[in-house]
Structures are given as structure tokens and as C-alpha cells.
Amino acid sequence: xxxxxxxxxxxxxxxxxxxxxxxxxxxxxxxxxxxxxxxxxxxxxxxxxxxxxxxxxxxxxxxxxxxxxxxxxxxxxxxxxxxxxxxxxxxxxxxxxxxxxxxxxxxxxxxxxxxxxxxxxx
Numbered sequence: 001x002x003x004x005x006x007x008x009x010x011x012x013x014x015x016x017x018x019x020x021x022x023x024x025x026x027x028x029x030x031x032x033x034x035x036x037x038x039x040x041x042x043x044x045x046x047x048x049x050x051x052x053x054x055x056x057x058x059x060x061x062x063x064x065x066x067x068x069x070x071x072x073x074x075x076x077x078x079x080x081x082x083x084x085x086x087x088x089x090x091x092x093x094x095x096x097x098x099x100x101x102x103x104x105x106x107x108x109x110x111x112x113x114x115x116x117x118x119x120x121x122x
Contacts, residue, residue: 006120007031007049011041011065012056012084017105021054021084024109030116038063042071045079052119053081069099080119084112 008030010021018034025032033048035041038061041053053072057065069081086105100119103112 005029005031006051007033008052008054008116009041009044009048009050010034010054011036011038011059011068012054013037013059014056017056017084017107020107021112024107024112025116028113037061038065038068038071041068045072045077050079052116053079054084055081057083057085082115082119 008025010018010025010032011034012018012021013036015036018036022032022034033044033050035044037059041055042063044050055065055069057069059065063071065083065085072079072081080100083099083102084105084107085102101115103115
């Protein structure tokens, strides 16, 4: 991958959403990695350089989206996080030090790409 190609980690337990986001981002010139659990996301973050995380908050397992969010911040990780969820409310996304933006499902391509551009300071 070219050094100027941002890498985005997609974390969502729904395969159709991961595929959709991967297609949109790949078509827009981004490099993507995908995880279906918070644990898998943590394992991908270690060996890979990620510039942005798209994160679903509501996932099964010990490390759901909100737990992943807090673990990353506790580790001092400052990668921008955009919450992409069908269950968005102020209580779940009121983490200004963690969440850079919130996108409610269903996902609109133009809105997603504009939000990513802002988070990456393009």
C-alpha cells in the first residue's frame, strides 16, 4: 500500500455492513481491515498502522464497541473513531475525548466519506 493511503479499521459484527463499508472505502481509495469482534479488532491494531476506526457500539462478546473504545483510550491510543451504529443515542456516544463523529445506520455513502475526510483532516 502506498504510504499516503490511509488505513481504516472497520469493526462491526454484521458481515453485510463490513462488506458494504469495505466496498465504499476501497472504491474511495482507502485501505481497509475488518473485524467482527472487539477482540479481533485489538489483535489487528497491534501489527497494523491504522489512521481511523469505524466502530459499531453494539456487538456480542466480552469486548463490545464501547468497551473497545475505552480500552483504546486507556492505552493512550489517539486514532480517530467514528461510531457507525443503528442504535445511536446521546448516552452511548457522549464520549467527546473518544468519539470524533457518529453516523447512524443506514449508511449514506456521501455522508460517510465526508465524515471520514473531516476526521482525517483532509
